[in-house]
Amino acid sequence: MTLVNTPYHHNLRSDYERLAGFFEAIKEKSKGTVFDLGTGSGVLSSWAAQYADKVVAVEINRTTSKIAQRNLEAFNNVEVVNADASKYQFSTKADVIICEMLDTALIDEEQVPVLNSALKYLKEDGVIIPCGIINCIEPVESSCEHISYEEDGFPKNSVLGDPIFYSKLMFSKPVEPKFKQMFMIKINRKGIVNGLKLTTFTLITEKIICGPTPMLNPPLIIPLKKINVVENDMLEVNLSYEMGGGLESVRARAEKIHPKP
Ligand SMILES: C[S@@+](CC[C@H](N)C(=O)[O-])C[C@H]1O[C@@H](n2cnc3c(N)ncnc32)[C@H](O)[C@@H]1O
Structure with a gap:
């Protein structure tokens, strides 16, 4: 055929x-x-x-x-x-x-609205493939100043802080599409933070986890205003988006937290 x-x-x-x-x-x-x-x-x-x-x-x-x-x-x-x-x-x-209908952090495709509505048609002991996702956020110095997916090593970016695995979503229950969270991220290298990198891991089943591939959840780089950082600095990062709401729903800002004397 x-x-x-x-x-x-x-x-x-x-x-x-x-x-x-x-x-x-x-x-x-x-x-x-x-x-x-x-x-x-x-x-x-x-x-x-x-x-x-x-x-x-x-x-x-x-x-x-x-x-x-x-x-x-x-x-x-x-x-x-x-x-x-x-x-x-x-x-x-x-x-x-x-x-x-996956997309990095489920932002730009309709996985969440579609599954939220289709759940009523799943038998009580039914299963969903994939069964969920795990998201990770990292501060980066990026060569690109607009929101973009990382493909074939572009835009070039270096990670300047500790990764935070910030959410595990399972599709067996309705998922709230609106996401909003504040993170405290520790810097581990000197540089200029001007972006956030979101990476999504797909739980195809409870036992099969798939990281980003060329056509599945390539990392998403979100621009930030430039912040000069050194090792052990702490960044307060605020991130919000809507799953299924498209990239235009993404809002991000970060500031350096100065320890009290
Ligand atoms: C990432 S592609 C995956 C295609 C195929 N399942 C595969 O794995 O190769 C997602 C597909 O979902 C379709 N799609 C997007 N929103 C949809 C919706 N609300 N209802 C039905 N199909 C939709 C798109 O047109 C596209 O063909």
Whole structure:
């Protein structure tokens, strides 16, 4: 069978590091009825179809859903639906929900709004792939002054402080989309902090953790106003964003805390 793809979905399908974890999880967990939300080219559905009785593959983009339809036509237990998965009314409940609408810290894609709304269609003992994420924040000196993802080593950045693993989100319960937190970050190298680096690790299952790959959660660099720092300085950092709200929802500021004499 010849597969068809958009360039974006071709890149997703060529990222074997990303796919390997999903393949293992889908092989282990798929059974009964599976929903694949944001099916794209249909790659994850094509694996689930080999272990499940029925797969419902939902894709919002019309052209992409036609591509999925073609790629999945050999499976008579797959139904491709062109719809917004956050609004679609399923006629059954699922044993497994697959949803790969991930983005670094879940900011720029619809993982959280879609899963929050689809949870009511998951059976009580049902599972979600991926089951959650872990986020990490670090202060950096970056060569870029606007918000950007780190790809192929660009923008160049050096980490100047201790990492903080600041949130573990599990998708089995509704996730509050609005995030706001203050951090105290210890500097461990002299330099100029002008950014924050967010790194997201995906819990594909409780046992399969996937770090950033080229097409899965590349680190996000958020600009800050410049602060000269030396070892042992403390930065007070305030960060807020909305999961599913896009990069324009990100707000960040930092200041050096001077110890009282
Ligand atoms: C990161 S891609 C993943 C595609 C595929 N699941 C894979 O792993 O290769 C996310 C897909 O979700 C689709 N999508 C985004 N928002 C959606 C929504 N609300 N409902 C259904 N599909 C959506 C996008 O069009 C895109 O094809």
